[in-house]
Amino acid sequence: MLEALDLVCERGGRTLFRGLSLALNRGELLRIAGANGRGKTSLLRILCGLLAPSAGEVRWNGSPIASLREEFSRQLVYLGHAAALKDDLTGFENLRVMWLLAGKGMPVSGDALTEALHRLDVPMSSPVKKLSQGQRRRVLLARLVLSEAQPLWLLDEPFAALDVAAARIIEELVAAQVARGGMVIYTSHQDSRMAGREIHLDA
Amino acid sequence: MLDVLRGLLYRDLLLAFRQRSDVATALLFFVIVASLFPLGVGAEPNLLRAIAPGVIWVAALLSSLLSLGRLFAADHADGTLEQMLLGASPLGVVVAAKTFAHWLISGFPMVLIAPAIALQYDMPASLYGVLALSLLLGTPVLSLIGAIGAALTLGLRGGGVLLALLVLPLYVPVLIMGAGAVEMASAGMGGQGQLLLLGAMLVVAAAFAPWAIAAALRISSE
Amino acid sequence: MNWFWYASPQTFFPLAGTIARACAVLAALLTVVGLYIGFFVAPTDAQQGEAYRIIFIHVPAAWMSMFIYVVMAFWAALGLAFNTRLSSMMASALAPTGALFTFIALWTGSLWGKPTWGTYWVWDARLTSELILLFLYLGFLALQAAIEDPRRADRAGALLAIVGVVNVPIIYYSVQWWNTLHQGASVSLKSSPKMAATMLAGMLVMAFAFWFYAIAVSMLRVRCIIREREA
Numbered sequence A: 001m002l003e004a005l006d007l008v009c010e011r012g013g014r015t016l017f018r019g020l021s022l023a024l025n026r027g028e029l030l031r032i033a034g035a036n037g038r039g040k041t042s043l044l045r046i047l048c049g050l051l052a053p054s055a056g057e058v059r060w061n062g063s064p065i066a067s068l069r070e071e072f073s074r075q076l077v078y079l080g081h082a083a084a085l086k087d088d089l090t091g092f093e094n095l096r097v098m099w100l101l102a103g104k105g106m107p108v109s110g111d112a113l114t115e116a117l118h119r120l121d122v123p124m125s126s127p128v129k130k131l132s133q134g135q136r137r138r139v140l141l142a143r144l145v146l147s148e149a150q151p152l153w154l155l156d157e158p159f160a161a162l163d164v165a166a167a168r169i170i171e172e173l174v175a176a177q178v179a180r181g182g183m184v185i186y187t188s189h190q191d192s193r194m195a196g197r198e199i200h201l202d203a
Numbered sequence B: 001m002l003d004v005l006r007g008l009l010y011r012d013l014l015l016a017f018r019q020r021s022d023v024a025t026a027l028l029f030f031v032i033v034a035s036l037f038p039l040g041v042g043a044e045p046n047l048l049r050a051i052a053p054g055v056i057w058v059a060a061l062l063s064s065l066l067s068l069g070r071l072f073a074a075d076h077a078d079g080t081l082e083q084m085l086l087g088a089s090p091l092g093v094v095v096a097a098k099t100f101a102h103w104l105i106s107g108f109p110m111v112l113i114a115p116a117i118a119l120q121y122d123m124p125a126s127l128y129g130v131l132a133l134s135l136l137l138g139t140p141v142l143s144l145i146g147a148i149g150a151a152l153t154l155g156l157r158g159g160g161v162l163l164a165l166l167v168l169p170l171y172v173p174v175l176i177m178g179a180g181a182v183e184m185a186s187a188g189m190g191g192q193g194q195l196l197l198l199g200a201m202l203v204v205a206a207a208f209a210p211w212a213i214a215a216a217l218r219i220s221s222e
Numbered sequence C: 001m002n003w004f005w006y007a008s009p010q011t012f013f014p015l016a017g018t019i020a021r022a023c024a025v026l027a028a029l030l031t032v033v034g035l036y037i038g039f040f041v042a043p044t045d046a047q048q049g050e051a052y053r054i055i056f057i058h059v060p061a062a063w064m065s066m067f068i069y070v071v072m073a074f075w076a077a078l079g080l081a082f083n084t085r086l087s088s089m090m091a092s093a094l095a096p097t098g099a100l101f102t103f104i105a106l107w108t109g110s111l112w113g114k115p116t117w118g119t120y121w122v123w124d125a126r127l128t129s130e131l132i133l134l135f136l137y138l139g140f141l142a143l144q145a146a147i148e149d150p151r152r153a154d155r156a157g158a159l160l161a162i163v164g165v166v167n168v169p170i171i172y173y174s175v176q177w178w179n180t181l182h183q184g185a186s187v188s189l190k191s192s193p194k195m196a197a198t199m200l201a202g203m204l205v206m207a208f209a210f211w212f213y214a215i216a217v218s219m220l221r222v223r224c225i226i227r228e229r230e231a
Helices: A040-048 A091-101 A111-119 A133-145 A164-179 B002-018 B020-041 B045-078 B080-085 B091-120 B125-152 B159-186 B192-220 C003-007 C009-041 C051-082 C085-117 C125-146 C150-181 C197-230
Strands: A002-011 A014-024 A029-033 A055-060 A076-079 A152-156 A183-187 A197-200
Touching: A002 A040, A014 A040, A014 A055, A029 A040, A040 A076, A040 A152, A040 A183, A076 A133, A091 A111, A091 A133, A091 B002, A091 B080, A111 A133, A133 A164, A152 A164, A164 A183, B002 B020, B002 B091, B020 B045, B020 B091, B045 B080, B045 B091, B045 B125, B045 B159, B080 B091, B080 B192, B091 B125, B091 B192, B125 B159, B125 B192, B125 C150, B159 B192, B159 C125, B159 C150, B192 C150, C003 C009, C009 C051, C009 C085, C009 C197, C051 C085, C051 C125, C051 C150, C051 C197, C085 C125, C085 C150, C085 C197, C125 C150
Parallel strands: A029 A183, A029 A197, A076 A152, A152 A183
Antiparallel strands: A002 A014, A002 A055
8 A cells, every 4th residue: 555645745946746645556547737837747756656745755665665666666656758668779678677676587488478568569679779669668558467466666758659549448448457356547638538546746 | 786787788779789889989999099199299119108107198198088078968968867866776876787788888998099009109018918918907998087077068059178177187006017017018117016006096986986876867857 | 051042043143143242342352462473473484584484374374274164064964964054054154255265375385485495386295285175175165156056056066075075184194295205496485484482373373363263254254154044
């Protein structure tokens, strides 16, 4: 269970939000909504531990994430604005590195990775720089396919640059994650069809 | 953890291989800088022999600085650094792997090229061993200390020059001991003391720098 | 007395002003006394004549430059460890003064060199170490200036200061050794005149004068920083 208590976020001299608290239990979906520049990304980064809030704290199962460090990061997947892909590596090689970083050891045969890429229709052996924007986002979706073990998913604008088919795949993946008892938090400034709680960062 | 080390090492080496020209350029810089000095001070053999250890070491320092820009900047720009920050392994381990890869690509080749430059300066062949050994011990320290600076200056404007200002004063002891080892050897006094001190610096840097680098990365990524 | 009461920049602001005024007065008084001792009371040196008198500024400035660096690193480390804004502001406030003293030490050392050894610069161990210390200070100032976000600037500067303070002894001893290796050029500013009691007294008084000056100026600077950031 993820809790945020009285978060205050100050960036570039402005206070984006203060006194923000939320709690998320297993099997819940949360959307962070708000216009551009309201602090959606900052809030997401605070929740995953990349950014320290000016005040307040975030807790995972009762313990502050600042003291949990890797124990907490092990349990989450964060898909940020940036593609987080190395242009000179192929989709497969990129996934393998992400798999390693997630602490799953060397992939034994690479089958799971290959399968995930096939399912999302991504060319296996082209370097990422040769893929289109949409195809790159699909590589990241492949990562989600492989992240069933991580209970917490944090997705920043997941629907950006996706065609209708890919958008549907995300919705399926998110629904499956929630059904499994996982938690998903995502930001979007557009209304979404996925049912779940919302918090609005405005004013 | 060993898997992560190996995997990251392999990744960085693979990336360097696919961008071979970048790597080669920094090494070329090493050679060019060392070649400039005779043009500046005159080619009198005794003078060149006397300044050779210092020149080679200063060139190594500057070349190391140049290549440090590549250590974290690319990963920071495309977002893969964030993923490392959120990885399941301690950041110190990740950082150690990246710095080691960086040294293999940028520092170690200097150890191999140095005798060729020493040849240009008419350094007696008996000193090549000490020279190579001093660089072998010293260049990893340069990579480690430099990585702290690279992590602190991530994404800042004026990055490269600022990095130089931050890191060069910290490089001074390595320069003094490295060049000093060769000079002591050329004076017939061995140079083991300086090499041992370099070794000590390497051990201390290898033990503590990764954590400083990790802390700096966290500070710079907020 | 609850010391943490003053950890808030707002409550520290008036206290800083009081301290600044008191220390400024003390600094002025001690400077007058120190310079009087230095220029009128201390005897003429047998070897160096009147020129040696610059040590009454050179040596205290060098002491202060090193002392301030350590204090700066201390405040920076506190700020990093406890996430207190005021500690980091103190570190940022001290840095320019430390750099100034380093520069004064270098400049007066150079002026001393000319009449005594005939050159404006000697690569002796102490002057060279002071030069590197100046670079460390300038690096700290440059790093903080290059970072827009004050929080990141504080923390990055703190890490740099800590790495620096750990390296300072290493740098000092390396330079010492380097100096002995290259005997040829060594004229040492260490061969200062044998210390008559009055000379030592003069240097100590000037050291305290500089110390109070440093406190006064840093207090004023920290007030400016508080105004800038908390407004």
